[in-house]
Amino acid sequence: MDITVTRRGALxxxxxxxxxxxxxxxxxxxRALAPHLDPMPPVLxxxxxxxxxxxxxxIGSLITIxxxxxxxxxxxxxVFPSPRPWPRCCASRT
Numbered sequence: 704m705d706i707t708v709t710r711r712g713a714l715x716x717x718x719x720x721x722x723x724x725x726x727x728x729x730x731x732x733x734r735a736l737a738p739h740l741d742p743m744p745p746v747l748x749x750x751x752x753x754x755x756x757x758x759x760x761x762i763g764s765l766i767t768i769x770x771x772x773x774x775x776x777x778x779x780x781x782v783f784p785s786p787r788p789w790p791r792c793c794a795s796r797t
Contacts (some may be wrong), residue, residue: 704719704731704732706720708736714748715746717748720751724761725753726758727782749765
């Protein structure tokens, strides 16, 4: 797994998550991200655009990331960019 983690001020951006995000890669995902969560960023962006499948273990890993930092007592605000654009409204006002 080649996760790329970039800190941009208050943002922490993680990309390169695997296509198959399941229980087999969750420990690697958590190990790759853990060193970058101290201090806990106010905003954590996880780019899921390459993920085609997630099982409940992967969802649990995402929830685990949001656990509060004991020293800071803060939660990051996770952001999950949509892999596809949001549907546009098809009705128009005239």
